[in-house]
Structures are given as structure tokens and as C-alpha cells.
Amino acid sequence: MYALYYFPGNASLFPHMALREIGAAFELRLVDRTKDAQRSEEYLRLNPNGRIPVLVDGDLVLFETAAIVLHLVDRHPRTGLAPPLGTPQRGEFYKWMVHLTNTPQAEYRAWFYPWQHVADRAMAGSVKQAAGERLGRMFDVIAEQLGVGPWLLGEHFSAADLFLFMLVRWGREMPHPPRDRPELAAHAGRVLERPAVQAALEAEGLKAPIF
Template identity: 70%
Template sequence: MLALHYYPGNASLLPHMVLRELGVPFELRLVDRGQGAQKSPEYLKLNPNGRIPVLVDGDLVLFETAAIVLHLVDKYPDAGLAPPVGTAERAEFYKWMVHLTNTPQPEFRAWFYPHEHVNDETAVPSVKETAGQRLDRMFDVISEQLGDKQWLLGERFSAADLFLLMLMRWSRGMPRPARAIPNLNAFAERVFALPAVQETFKVEGIRTPVF
């Protein structure tokens, strides 16, 4: 059986939503960040970086959120969480998955943990502020690309939409959260209305505001 090592609201939220959308059996294994469990010797054997999530699929042990999701959509293609391989639509899906994992997702590291990016503690506020400004611009670009489409791929829902919802949730404490952009707010409402997404948030104990 698949096993997802997770922590509520962490980057594991995305593969958790994907697993529930797939409707396949899986086990949740809590990694208690409050107790530093992600740095324990046992967990470091799974992910030497000491970060969450990890997916265990038989003998396969995967870390990196986007890699986990790409594996899952390929393992269960009939669920339709990604377009068929080799199509232009699949290329667009890859574009969004790579963009979200390479551009806004790492920027949140600087927003949430600015002290990791400096040697001089007096620079922490500046690091956080500029990370927020860059994220603002990134969400503006995503908003322009989304336009009035229902989903990132147009009429087709995909795992990339779940990815964007997670990142929007992370922005909720910013001076201008992503939900302040009208079409992104409407998009997030559509994604959050999905039963599998609601169940994921319920299981993780995530309360309002969810994004």
C-alpha cells in the first residue's frame, strides 16, 4: 500500500489531495515537525534533506512534492489528473508543474524562513519583504495566464490546479494574499469545493481561512 509521510498544511498537502482525488488506498504517516521528527535518523533514511513529504510505494521511496505527484498521475492514468503523455496538453501540464515547483514554491521558503537566507539578522525583515514582493508579481502573472479559464489547462482539471490551491493557501498571511486577486479567488473556490479536497482539509484539521 502507498504511504504518505505528511504534516498538516505542509507541502505534503498536495500529494494528499492527489491521493484522495485518485481514490486509491493509502496510509498517512504523521511526521511531527513540532518534535523535530523530520530530522530524526529514521526519517532521514527516507529523505536525507529532512523535509516533508515522502511517498513510499513498495520498494520505491520518493521525496520532492512535484516528483511524487508526477509519479502518482502516471501510476494511475485512468483517473485523468494529467493529460495523455505525448500531447500538447501534457506539455502544458508539465509547464505548470515545473513552474509552480521552481518559481513560487521556493520563494515561500524565503517568506516563511527568511533567517535561513542571511548571516546578518538585521537583514531578515528585508528578505521577507522582498520575497513577498516577488510572490505578488508571480501571482499576478499566474492570474494573467489563468484569465477567465476554469482551470490552468482550460476546461480540463488536473493535479496542477491542486498545486496552485496549496500555494494560494500559503499566501494567506501575506499583506496581499493571492485570494485578493478576483479570478484566483474564484479559481480557489472551485478547487476547494471538490469533495476530495474538502476531505483532505478535514483530515488534516485545517480550519478557515483555508486560503
């Protein structure tokens, strides 16, 4: 039985959707950000960075959402959430997982926490605006690469699609949201139709508009 430390809509949504796609037994443990629980002594023992999520798998305690999902797809190879090891498609899968985590996901930190990126908090608005513009260019490229899809790996649905869905969702209140790109809106719509995704959103209490 896995335990996933989460907060609704946070980076934990990606492994949460993956766990439901896999059909694995898991328990959700709320890290109450409204009380800064991510900075509690108890949580810092699990993730000294004070960030959500964490997955506990027996004696293994993992932070980093992409690493958690890579571990889950390895633990459940027959669920098809990643192409077989050593295939060109597996390489494409790694490309998207790494790109999404170290490019748009990392950039979102500047969008959501701009004051952490400047010594002078008065500049935070400018940092946020620039982050939004960089994210826009990143989503332009992703949309172009995705094309008609239907998935990031073409005909093969993978965990990377869940990741992209979460990142598109995070930008829903941007001046030029990711959903403005027809490829990304169509992709998010397809992911949203999946029963496992619906179940995860419902369990986290996330309501429309989802993206």
C-alpha cells in the same frame, strides 16, 4: 498501499489531495514538526534533506512533492489528473507543474524561512519582505495566465490545479495575499468545492479560512 509522510498544511497537502482525487489506498504518517521529527534519524533515512513530504510506494521512496504527484498521475493514468502523454495539453501540464515547484514554491522558502537566506539574521525581515514582493509578481502572472480558467489547462482539471490551490493557501497571511486576485480566488473556490479536497483538509484538521 502508499504511505505519505505529512504535516498538516505542508507541501504534503498536494500529494494528499491527489491521492484522494485518485481514490488510491494510502496511509498518512505524521512527521511531527513540533518535535522536529523531520530532522530525526529515522526521517532523514527517507529524505536526507529533512523536508516534508515523502511518499513510499513499495520499495520506492520519493521526496519532492511535484515528483511524487507526477509519479502518482503516471501510476493512475485513467484518473484524468494529467492529460494524455505526448499531447500539447500534457506539455502545458508539465509547464505548470515545473513552474509552480521551482518558482513560487521555491520562493515561499524565503518567505517562511527568511533567516536561512542571510548570514545576518537581523536582515531576515527585509528578506521576507522582498520574497513577498517577488511572490506577488509571480501570482500576478499566474492570475493573468489563468484568466477565467476554469482550470490552469482551460476546461481540463488537472493535478496542477491542486498545486496552485495549496500555494494560494500558503499566502493567506501575506499583506497582499494571492486571493486578492479575483482569478485566483475564484480558482481556489472551485478547487475547494471538490469532495477529495474537502476530505484531505478535514483529515489534516485544517479549518477556515482555508485561503
